[in-house]
């Protein structure tokens with residue numbers, strides 16, 4: 540798909556953010572893409588709704604500002620004025636542990652302490668847990684050979700309590716995965732680089748933070764998160780309107796075939812095919828095409844999650860909570876994985892006199908109900924779990940929106956990068972076949988956009 544080979548007919552299967560951005564960048568590079576999307580709307584997991592005058596997100600609610608690709612794409616599309624920075628003056632969050640909320644220790648970058656006093660005074664760790672955490676800069680840390688799990692990596696540096704109460708909720712929560720199985724190399728390679736360079740993560744982070752701290756003091760640091768004023772769905776909607784007839788909604792691809800010239804997708808000939816589907820949804824397409832690819836794709840595990848947005852009348856709330864919300868310590872005690880106080884994190888989300896919170900549900904207590912579609916087995920227990928921690932939340936919301944994502948979180952398990960390599964090699968051996976999206980080289984919206992950019996710029 541290099542400039543020399545422009546003008547190719549390329550089928551893209553899956554109209555989530557990965558497929559839409561692939562179509563956008565490929566067309567820019569002079570190709571002729573056709574994008575097949577099974578549902579009647581573009582965007583996949585990027586879905587926004589307005590309920591009671593409040594803006595709710597069913598999937599992603601923001602972009603991590605330090606990953607620039609999706610924000611750059613918004614600028615390119617002319618929707619820069621819609622970018623909405625998080626309210627970082629209110630940025631703080633808590634950890635749910637032992638049935639109570641505890642402020643996340645101040646001065647940590649990720650879960651890596653940069654100040655001693657907040658660690659000494661936090662009720663989140665026992666005296667031994669604190670000692671173990673604070674010993675990190677004085678211990679020898681040698682990177683292990685091969686891939687290592689997030690759990691083993693954190694334990695090696697800071698001990699079990701830091702894993703359960705700080706790193707697990709913070710980092711495991713991003714992937715909706717179990718830190719015992721999560722590949723460090725695939726999920727947090729920058730921490731491995733810090734370790735390789737400095738040994739201690741505390742020392743490594745301190746040196747990395749010098750520049751960032753200076754920007755913070757000058758007031759020029761960007762907000763941690765960025766959203767879109769009209770909601771996250773504005774990005775796929777804008778892409779879809781620019782792509783026009785390239786996008787074919789209500790077209791579920793059931794079958795693809797390798798041909799002498801390229802690929803056949805639903806009876807149409809293409810030079811190349813991009814699979815912009817999560818691995819689990821891509822697998823059936825290869826059952827009759829290539830047994831190896833089918834086997835690789837079925838091998839990726841995934842976990843299930845749901846978001847439950849709740850809208851209350853402000854006059855029913857006795858106190859307004861502070862900060863962005865909370866995450867639950869591991870192992871999870873209920874189906875409640877986390878909660879965002881939506882109106883604290885972003886402006887322009889709540890209508891007048893409304894209070895909105897978004898619960899993130901998942902883990903073993905929610906899995907069956909999410910996968911079998913038993914909404915009532917999620918909503919009442921989730922509100923009950925929230926009220927047991929935050930009694931100021933009324934029993935009945937004015938309105939709610941439950942969005943389930945069965946098998947929606949790809950598991951970046953140990954060996955993930957080898958798996959991606961094997962998949963890519965096998966696809967290359969067939970020719971004209973590419974994979975793009977959250978199952979492969981990064982789960983965030985920005986990672987999906989970056990994969991699409993790289994694909995359009997690559998020379999297959």
Ligand SMILES: Cc1cc2nc3c(=O)[nH]c(=O)nc-3n(C[C@H](O)[C@H](O)[C@H](O)COP(=O)(O)OP(=O)(O)OC[C@H]3O[C@@H](n4cnc5c(N)ncnc54)[C@H](O)[C@@H]3O)c2cc1C
Nearest residue numbers: 553555556557577583584598599600601792976977983984
């Ligand atoms: C609850 C939740 C919260 C998240 N929060 C954030 C966040 O705050 N920030 C962030 O950056 N990321 C977040 N993520 C991750 C991010 O939203 C996803 O990884 C990303 O949107 C996935 O995009 P995708 O294009 O790879 O896949 P998807 O969005 O899953 O799109 C795949 C598309 O393919 C279509 N499809 C399926 N089968 C076929 C077929 N046979 N033929 C044609 N079409 C088909 C589907 O209908 C779908 O539209 C979150 C994810 C979840 C679940």
